[in-house]
Structures are given as structure tokens and as C-alpha cells.
Amino acid sequence: MLLDQENTLYAPYLGLIENVGLSLMLKKRWLVVVAVCLSVFLILALVKFLQIRAAIAFGESFPEPSETVEYQLIVTSDWQPKVKVSGELRAPKELEFRNEVGGIISEIGFASGAKVQKGDVLLRLDASEEQARASALVSQVRLAEKDVKRLSGIKNKQAVSQQLIDQTRNSLAVSKADLANVKESIANKTIVAPFSGTLGLHDLEVGEFIASETLITRLVGDTSELWVDFNLPQQAGSIKSGEQIEVRAPGLFEGARNGTVAVVEPAISRQTRALAVRAMLDNRDLAITPGAFVTVSAPIGEIKNIIRIPSTAVRRDAFGSFVFVLNKDEKNSLRAQRRPVTELAKDGLDSILEATLEADIVVATTGAFKLREGLLVKLAEQEPSAEQEPSAEQEPSAEQDPLVNTSSISNSSDLVDDVPFETDAQQTQDDQLISTEELLINDVLNSKQTNEQEANQEGDARD
Numbered sequence: 364m365l366l367d368q369e370n371t372l373y374a375p376y377l378g379l380i381e382n383v384g385l386s387l388m389l390k391k392r393w394l395v396v397v398a399v400c401l402s403v404f405l406i407l408a409l410v411k412f413l414q415i416r417a418a419i420a421f422g423e424s425f426p427e428p429s430e431t432v433e434y435q436l437i438v439t440s441d442w443q444p445k446v447k448v449s450g451e452l453r454a455p456k457e458l459e460f461r462n463e464v465g466g467i468i469s470e471i472g473f474a475s476g477a478k479v480q481k482g483d484v485l486l487r488l489d490a491s492e493e494q495a496r497a498s499a500l501v502s503q504v505r506l507a508e509k510d511v512k513r514l515s516g517i518k519n520k521q522a523v524s525q526q527l528i529d530q531t532r533n534s535l536a537v538s539k540a541d542l543a544n545v546k547e548s549i550a551n552k553t554i555v556a557p558f559s560g561t562l563g564l565h566d567l568e569v570g571e572f573i574a575s576e577t578l579i580t581r582l583v584g585d586t587s588e589l590w591v592d593f594n595l596p597q598q599a600g601s602i603k604s605g606e607q608i609e610v611r612a613p614g615l616f617e618g619a620r621n622g623t624v625a626v627v628e629p630a631i632s633r634q635t636r637a638l639a640v641r642a643m644l645d646n647r648d649l650a651i652t653p654g655a656f657v658t659v660s661a662p663i664g665e666i667k668n669i670i671r672i673p674s675t676a677v678r679r680d681a682f683g684s685f686v687f688v689l690n691k692d693e694k695n696s697l698r699a700q701r702r703p704v705t706e707l708a709k710d711g712l713d714s715i716l717e718a719t720l721e722a723d724i725v726v727a728t729t730g731a732f733k734l735r736e737g738l739l740v741k742l743a744e745q746e747p748s749a750e751q752e753p754s755a756e757q758e759p760s761a762e763q764d765p766l767v768n769t770s771s772i773s774n775s776s777d778l779v780d781d782v783p784f785e786t787d788a789q790q791t792q793d794d795q796l797i798s799t800e801e802l803l804i805n806d807v808l809n810s811k812q813t814n815e816q817e818a819n820q821e822g823d824a825r826d
Contacts, residue, residue, distance in 0.1 A: 428738070439718045441667070446595065447660050448658075449658060450591050452655045457582065461576050461579060466572070470565060472484045472486065476564070479554055493548045503538040503541075507535035534786065563581035563582070591641065593639075595663075597634075602662065607624075625642055626640070646683055673713060676714070678732065688724055697740040698738065699734040704716045704720065
């Protein structure tokens, strides 16, 4: 009975102990599960880390991407805006011969393409009728002159009335007027050269009847100097006499010829809203034929300081026009840097830019479309100009060229073994292609870096 009492007394404590033991057992199981999951996670993370590190090392084993471009040194120059319009070449003296009255041709005094002098008779129409009338009128004039002289010599004024004297004088005046009219008709049937020059073609024959206003031929005077007539829009109406223009005529002469503005119309045309201009063009070699169609470049603004570069160097996007400037980094390698520019005009294959870039910097030209900000750039070989080509004694070797990094060449040579279809000789030849202009550009870039370092040192010393 005492035993039963003890069991009854300790029964609640025994249940509590059993619950505590079961709870501890469950916690241990959960700790084991958590430890196993954490171990698996760490193992997987370590494997992934090793894979990523291996991929990074594999990527770093390849050379840095680069592009090869052509280049140009920035040089500023003066430039004046121009407008291109169509024009016409004219001889200062030229005309078309047309007969005033109709008639039958009695004489042709010229051949097609002949040279004539001032006053030469070119064409006569039959004027036999007018000449007969002129002869009759000459007789009438002589008779009237005698009557007037006879009446005027009578001493006795009472013997002749004043009316008779007036009628005789009037008859003389009428006869002279009729004679002058007939002579004018005869002159109208004769065509005379008003100035010396060269005649054009004709297909007339003696005895042929021609109506009035028939085109006979053309006469062109001296063509050693020609007129260039053209019209400018009212926005370009600031041109003045004495300014220079450029005239181009493909097929007639090569390049451009300079002319001088001679006359500017004082007012803009109300019909076309254009300003008529006439310029003089030298043609002493007689290479240009009057009447030709030409293209005229006329100045329309103030002279500006600009930069002229090939149009291939100028790129465009939603933010505007820009170029890529080539600068050296801390490893002495060329990097592309985007620089915004303002394009004023185009001149053939060149673009005209505002002088917002510093002089003597290097910009990428052909191949600039392949570049992006910070990209490694290699310079293509270019034929040096006569002004920039140094002598053989002054030309440095590849070992002395700061653009050639010997360590990078050796490293790249080691990497060539892993790249198929490329030999060590090809890689070395590509890395050592240094042109004469590259040496000049290198000097410019090094001098710019030296100047920047000196400026920074002076600023630090002042601070």
C-alpha cells in the first residue's frame, strides 16, 4: 500500500521527465538535419566558387579586345560658310541677228564660224525698189532746192508772194524727209557687225526669202573674260562686289576656278525672292565656252576657326554628333574616348566642325564606327605625308618606340599558342607595324601627358 502511495506521488514527475527527454531527442534530430543542409550548401557554394574562379582565369587568359582604326591629328584652320547655286556662263558681248523686215537675200557676206570685224556687212536683202524711190526723191530734192534758191534771190519782194515761198520750202522739207525714210528702209535691209567677234552657224542662201524676225546667226565677242550670272537666296544676300567665288563645271575643266563678284542687284526680285549677282571669270586660255551650266560657291558669312576631318570620323546618335579621341592610359596604351562635336557643314568627303577640340589631339577616322568608350585601339598603317615624313636618320626603331610595350608583346606571344590558325610570327608582325605618323602621334601624346603632369605638380606645390 505504501508502494502505491509512492507511485501516485511521483507519477506527475515521471511524465514530466519523459516529455523533457522526448523534446531533447527531437531537438537533436533537427540540429542534425540543419547541420547536414548547411554542409551541403557550403559544399555547393565552394564548388560554384571554384568554377567561377576558373572561368574568370580562363577569360583573363585571352588578350583584351581591340580595334584597328585610321587616325588624324586635329589641326584648326579658317573657313567661311558658302552656298552652292547654279549659274550660267555668258560672254560680255554676244547677240543674235534677226532681220527687221522681210525680203529676198541678195548678198551673204560671212561664212559659218568666221571671225568678223566691227562694221563688216554680213547680210543684204534686195532693196532695188527702195533704191529707185531714193533716186526719184533725190531729183525732187534738187528741184525743190533750186526753186527755193530762185525765189529767195528775187530782189523785188512784191513780185513773189510769201505763200509761194513757204510752199516751195515745205516741198523741199517733205522731199528730204521722204528720202531719209527710203534710205532708212535700205539700211534696215543691211545687217552689219556691231563689234568684232566670231559668228555662229547659218543655213541661208542667196535668193532665199526670209520673213521678218528670222534668226540669221549669233555673234560672240571676246571670251577671254566671261560673266557668271547666278541668283542667291535672300538669306545669303550679304554678298558684296569684289568678293571671291568658286566656279566648278565638271566636264569643262578640272577643279575650281576663282571669280570676282562684279555687280550685285540693288534689290531682291519680288517674283523669285532671289538676289541676282554677276561675277567675272578669267578665261584667257579660252577653255570655257559661253552658255555652259556651272556650279557656283559663294561666301555667305563670317570667317570662322574650324576643324576639318574626314566624314567617317563623325558618328551620330540620339545625343548628337561625336568623335572618338585616342588617349593613352596608365599602361601607355591607346583608349577611345567619346567627345561631342558640332558639325557645321560638309565639303566633299570632309566634315567641317566647330573648333571645340584641342589642337594636336588624335581622332579616329576610318573604322571609328567599331569603337566604344574605353576600348583598346590599335593604329593602322598610313602613308605619311611629305611634311610629316622624317628622315631615315631620325626615324626611331621599334625598340625605342614608346607605343610598343615589350612586356605586352611577350605576353601576347605566349597566348598565341592557345589560339588556333595564328602563328607567333604573324602576331609579332602585327604588334610591330608602327608607321612614321604613329611615331609623331606618340610624341604629341607624350608631350601632352608631360604637360599635364607638370601642371598637376605645380598645382600641388601651390596647395
